[in-house]
Amino acid sequence: MTKPLILIVDDEPQIQRFLGHALAASGYDTCFAATGQGALEAVAAQKPDAMILDLGLPDLNGKAVIETLRAKSNLPIIVLSAHDQEMEKIMALDLGANDFVAKPFGIGELLARLRACLRKAPQPEDILRQGPLVIDLPGHTVTRDGAPVHLTPTEFDLLVMLARNPGRVLSHRQILLQIWGPAHGEDVPYLRVFIGQLRQKIESNPSAPDLIRTEPGIGYRWMAD
Amino acid sequence: MTKPLILIVDDEPQIQRFLGHALAASGYDTCFAATGQGALEAVAAQKPDAMILDLGLPDLNGKAVIETLRAKSNLPIIVLSAHDQEMEKIMALDLGANDFVAKPFGIGELLARLRACLRKAPQPEDILRQGPLVIDLPGHTVTRDGAPVHLTPTEFDLLVMLARNPGRVLSHRQILLQIWGPAHGEDVPYLRVFIGQLRQKIESNPSAPDLIRTEPGIGYRWMAD
DNA sequence: CATGATCTTTACGCAATCCTTATGCCGGGG
DNA sequence: CCCCGGCATAAGGATTGCGTAAAGATCATG
Numbered sequence: 112m113t114k115p116l117i118l119i120v121d122d123e124p125q126i127q128r129f130l131g132h133a134l135a136a137s138g139y140d141t142c143f144a145a146t147g148q149g150a151l152e153a154v155a156a157q158k159p160d161a162m163i164l165d166l167g168l169p170d171l172n173g174k175a176v177i178e179t180l181r182a183k184s185n186l187p188i189i190v191l192s193a194h195d196q197e198m199e200k201i202m203a204l205d206l207g208a209n210d211f212v213a214k215p216f217g218i219g220e221l222l223a224r225l226r227a228c229l230r231k232a233p234q235p236e237d238i239l240r241q242g243p244l245v246i247d248l249p250g251h252t253v254t255r256d257g258a259p260v261h262l263t264p265t266e267f268d269l270l271v272m273l274a275r276n277p278g279r280v281l282s283h284r285q286i287l288l289q290i291w292g293p294a295h296g297e298d299v300p301y302l303r304v305f306i307g308q309l310r311q312k313i314e315s316n317p318s319a320p321d322l323i324r325t326e327p328g329i330g331y332r333w334m335a336d
Numbered sequence: 337m338t339k340p341l342i343l344i345v346d347d348e349p350q351i352q353r354f355l356g357h358a359l360a361a362s363g364y365d366t367c368f369a370a371t372g373q374g375a376l377e378a379v380a381a382q383k384p385d386a387m388i389l390d391l392g393l394p395d396l397n398g399k400a401v402i403e404t405l406r407a408k409s410n411l412p413i414i415v416l417s418a419h420d421q422e423m424e425k426i427m428a429l430d431l432g433a434n435d436f437v438a439k440p441f442g443i444g445e446l447l448a449r450l451r452a453c454l455r456k457a458p459q460p461e462d463i464l465r466q467g468p469l470v471i472d473l474p475g476h477t478v479t480r481d482g483a484p485v486h487l488t489p490t491e492f493d494l495l496v497m498l499a500r501n502p503g504r505v506l507s508h509r510q511i512l513l514q515i516w517g518p519a520h521g522e523d524v525p526y527l528r529v530f531i532g533q534l535r536q537k538i539e540s541n542p543s544a545p546d547l548i549r550t551e552p553g554i555g556y557r558w559m560a561d
Numbered sequence: 562c563a564t565g566a567t568c569t570t571t572a573c574g575c576a577a578t579c580c581t582t583a584t585g586c587c588g589g590g591g
Numbered sequence: 592c593c594c595c596g597g598c599a600t601a602a603g604g605a606t607t608g609c610g611t612a613a614a615g616a617t618c619a620t621g
Contacts, residue, residue: 201448209452210435223426227434263567280476299608301569307610318610326476327577327608328489488578526580532599543599552597 115229116140118159120150120176121191122168130163133218147176154180161187161228163221166203174206181207187228191216239274241322241333244313246274255313265290266309273323277335280326306331340454341365343384345375345401346416347393355388358443359450372401379405380465380561386412386453388446391428399431406432409463412453416441464499466547466559469538471499478538485537490515494530495538498548502560505551531556 119130122145131141142157144150147168154162162180166173173190180186190203193214203211210224239246243256248271253260262270268290273281283299291301306325310317324332344355347370356366367382369375372393379387387405391398402413415428418439425436435449464471468481473496478485487495493515498506508524516526531550535542549557 201444204448204452207455220425223429227429230432265568278475278477280474298569300571303608303610304569304612307612310610325609329476332476490579523580525582528597528599529580529601532601535599550598 114138114140115160116142116157117225118142118144118150118153118157118162120144120147120153120162120168120173121165122146123165126165130221133222137222147173150176151179154184154186159186161189161225163189163191163225164208166190166192174202177203177206177208189221189224189228239271241274241277241336243315244322246271253313260312262309262312266305266312269305270309270313273331273333277333280330280332282330284330286330302331339363339365340385341367341382342450343367343369343375343378343382343387345369345372345378345387345393345398346390347371348390351390355446358447362447372398375401376404379409379411384411386414386450388414388416388450389433391415391417399427402428402431402433414446414449414453464496466499466502466561468540469547471496480538487534487537491530491534491537495534498556498558502558505555505557507555509555511555527556 117134117139119127119134119141120143121127121130127143127145131143134141142153142159144153145168150162150164153159164173164176168176177188177190180188188208189210189212190208191212191214192203209228212221212224238248245254247253251267253262253267253270269286272286272289283302284296287298287302288296291298295301306323310320310323314320314322322334324334326332342359342364344352344359344366345368346352346355352368352370356368359366367378367384369378370393375387375389378384389398389401393401398415402415405411405413413433414435414437415425415433416437416439417425417428425438428436434453437446437449463473470479472478476492478487478492478495494511497511497514508527509521512523512527513521516523520526531548535545535548539545539547547559549559551557
């Protein structure tokens with residue numbers, strides 16, 4: 112697990128610096144934007160794990176930023192505002208902000224709220240990890256203990272489907288429908304073969320699997336931590 | 337979709353009434369508790385969709401309430417406190433509270449935060465609990481005192497059928513028809529065997545069962561609290 | 562067209578689960 | 592006191608479901 116990246120959106124350089132130092136000291140990576148437009152670009156380019164957004168921006172209204180982001184992502188957003196007006200809070204929260212802190216704020220409170228937001232907003236990750244295994248979705252590659260693992264396309268799809276549902280049981284039927292298409296909902300033997308091949312390639316001890324566990328009569332489950 | 341049920345935990349009757357009316361007017365159902373102990377019981381009994389918790393309670397510290405609840409549920413919790421102390425906020429949020437509102441608060445802000453909380457916890461998890469036992473329906477998983485319990489498919493189905501009808505007697509015939517199908521309505525011996533195996537696995541003292549009680553000549557009953 | 566990789570299909574050994582029956586316990590009634 | 596019905600538990604054989612290997616089919620590639 113790498114350090115969470117926090118995007119700070121504020122047009123006052125002093126506040127940028129202040130927040131930047133405080134967050135860095137608490138173990139976060141940071142990046143910055145000074146305008147609403149810049150914020151949207153930074154989100155797209157850097158894919159931060161959370162955003163701290165000052166409502167008082169020069170160009171776009173901060174609320175427009177929230178609205179735009181919410182249309183396509185559930186990035187945790189903490190709103191910062193000079194005005195301790197109730198109306199501000201209500202509107203920001205209703206637009207989809209996750210939390211609200213009024214200036215002047217205590218850095219401790221901000222950090223606590225940030226932790227609370229990060230704790231319960233696990234966005235769909237691009238990189239899945241489980242023990243020694245790393246699955247790079249955009250790169251379409253899998254490595255174990257740093258060594259690349261060669262998977263056929265079907266094996267890869269199957270692995271991704273499992274790893275995206277950690278701890279949950281996926282039924283034979285569910286998996287077959289998603290990977291092999293609507294015509295093969297009953298072809299359980301395919302599944303068995305491919306699960307076997309996957310285990311050979313990714314389990315440290317294929318005969319005592321602890322990543323892909325089988326649920327007799329039901330399906331398979333990807334083990335969470 | 338029925339109205340969300342909000343549990344209000346406060347020891348001051350005026351505040352209870354005030355919040356009750358405000359929430360009712362906004363389309364929520366409400367229930368109340370005046371103590372920390374009462375809050376825990378109310379959560380178990382009424383299964384509310386969210387909780388508004390005053391930290392200044394007569395018995396348990398409010399923080400202990402949060403901690404206890406977080407051990408087994410992710411019920412949205414909004415903390416209410418007379419002290420606008422930063423430390424209070426930090427601790428409450430870190431323990432797992434979802435949000436924090438300082439008294440005196442505007443009812444509009446409280447409602448907005450409540451909506452924000454409910455919006456992102458829309459999944460009433462299908463998790464049944466009874467004493468030390470936790471049955472995770474979507475996860476197809478059972479744990480006792482945190483330790484996983486291995487159940488065969490039939491055992492699991494049987495347990496779920498019982499636990500879904502707490503306090504009610506299910507007749508031999510009813511159970512056999514549902515679990516074994518229409519052809520086995522009279523095969524009471526099957527049932528006895530599987531009830532026995534279930535008790536071995538989930539009862540703390542299998543020879544003096546207090547989860548699955550026998551109703552001689554009738555059937556079995558899952559004991560409620 | 563030849564080659565190698567991937568996918569489909571089948572078969573078989575093995576373990577988990579289920580079915581079935583037998584035995585023993587307990588409480589009530591003769 | 593003994594008998595009997597309803598229950599719990601143990602134990603065996605039958606069945607189902609799983610994992611693996613291996614052979615044929617299909618596809619992309621050069």
